[in-house]
Amino acid sequence: MLPTAAGRSNPEGSPSRWTGIGDGRTLGGVGEDVRIVEDNVEATEAWNGPLFDIWFEYQEILTEGTRGHGERALALEPPREGDRVLDIGCGLGDTTVRLAQLVGSRGHAHGVDVAERMIATAASEAESAGVRNVTFATCDVEVTKFDRTFDYTFSRMGTMFFANPVAALRNVRKALVPGGRLNMVVWRRKLDNEFLHRAELVVAEYLEEPEESNALRCGPGPFSMANADTVTDVLLHAGFEDIRLARQDLPYTVGKDLDQAVAVNLAIGPGAEVLRMWGDRVDELRPKIAADLRAALAELVIDGGAVVAASSTWAVTARAPA
Numbered sequence: 001m002l003p004t005a006a007g008r009s010n011p012e013g014s015p016s017r018w019t020g021i022g023d024g025r026t027l028g029g030v031g032e033d034v035r036i037v038e039d040n041v042e043a044t045e046a047w048n049g050p051l052f053d054i055w056f057e058y059q060e061i062l063t064e065g066t067r068g069h070g071e072r073a074l075a076l077e078p079p080r081e082g083d084r085v086l087d088i089g090c091g092l093g094d095t096t097v098r099l100a101q102l103v104g105s106r107g108h109a110h111g112v113d114v115a116e117r118m119i120a121t122a123a124s125e126a127e128s129a130g131v132r133n134v135t136f137a138t139c140d141v142e143v144t145k146f147d148r149t150f151d152y153t154f155s156r157m158g159t160m161f162f163a164n165p166v167a168a169l170r171n172v173r174k175a176l177v178p179g180g181r182l183n184m185v186v187w188r189r190k191l192d193n194e195f196l197h198r199a200e201l202v203v204a205e206y207l208e209e210p211e212e213s214n215a216l217r218c219g220p221g222p223f224s225m226a227n228a229d230t231v232t233d234v235l236l237h238a239g240f241e242d243i244r245l246a247r248q249d250l251p252y253t254v255g256k257d258l259d260q261a262v263a264v265n266l267a268i269g270p271g272a273e274v275l276r277m278w279g280d281r282v283d284e285l286r287p288k289i290a291a292d293l294r295a296a297l298a299e300l301v302i303d304g305g306a307v308v309a310a311s312s313t314w315a316v317t318a319r320a321p322a
């Protein structure tokens with residue numbers, strides 16, 4: 001069945017079965033058991049649960065916002081025809097399919113993600129679209145020793161959520177052939193990413209993070225690789241060389257209209273995460289926060305009604321030693 005924007009199925013995958021094992025846990029996933037390092041368990045539950053639901057609901061607008069950043073990074077350091085490519089934290093897999101097109105039928109793209117529901121959707125959409133040179137697997141990159149090698153590895157916003165990014169990126173480097181290339185897109189500082197930061201400021205007028213919450217956190221968060229020195233050091237410790245960062249400033253469509261922009265910003269990002277942590281304890285504040293957010297985002301409405309904000313990423317490139 002070809003999933004359509006209007007009538008898409010929402011795969012639940014098989015129910016998650018968790019069993020403790022040593023320094024990690026095993027998640028019963030789509031047909032196989034997946035080992036998750038203990039420190040990534042909560043983030044995995046978040047990405048496989050509430051964040052998957054949000055990503056799935058807003059897939060079109062979220063992808064529209066980040067596509068330009070991914071494409072610019074791919075133009076800067078493209079894969080070669082025939083390359084075997086790894087896509088890290090591939091989410092719903094549109095970049096994996098794009099990489100498969102770029103490397104052509106002699107090449108191959110392999111998308112990995114810790115959230116089995118992301119992978120189930122990505123695999124089903126790629127299959128329905130008839131893309132042949134693509135595969136997907138559920139895994140925690142931080143504990144995965146890849147059993148094959150790659151010429152090139154890409155990630156669009158998929159490397160910022162590891163509890164231990166050095167361990168995860170070391171596994172990626174070991175999976176590359178000598179001289180193999182890394183190309184990853186990460187958000188720069190929040191001040192230059194108004195579409196997320198405005199919502200965070202609005203929520204902060206009312207609420208700080210609660211001391212206690214049952215809500216699941218997504219890991220270190222979208223700005224964990226914003227600092228150029230930090231990300232450079234992480235890659236050096238992971239064994240990469242020839243590390244370069246290119247700043248990419250692009251307009252970002254937050255919503256096709258103001259209603260959608262408010263809904264997306266209340267669902268995803270640092271402001272939304274604070275709200276999620278408070279849960280129903282702050283229900284009486286939500287209409288006020290939504291109204292303030294609407295006013296803050298109204299300044300960003302362009303002709304035609306879409307809400308468009310400044311956004312900025314690093315395209316980070318590096319090489320495994322030859």
Ligand SMILES: C[S@@+](CC[C@H](N)C(=O)[O-])C[C@H]1O[C@@H](n2cnc3c(N)ncnc32)[C@H](O)[C@@H]1O
Nearest residue numbers: 047089090091113114115140141156157158161
């Ligand atoms: C912000 S989303 C980006 C998804 C996709 N690359 C895109 O651009 O739409 C981050 C993704 O990283 C994945 N992720 C987080 N921690 C991970 C880990 N330890 N191993 C593999 N994937 C992980 C999440 O499940 C999520 O799908």
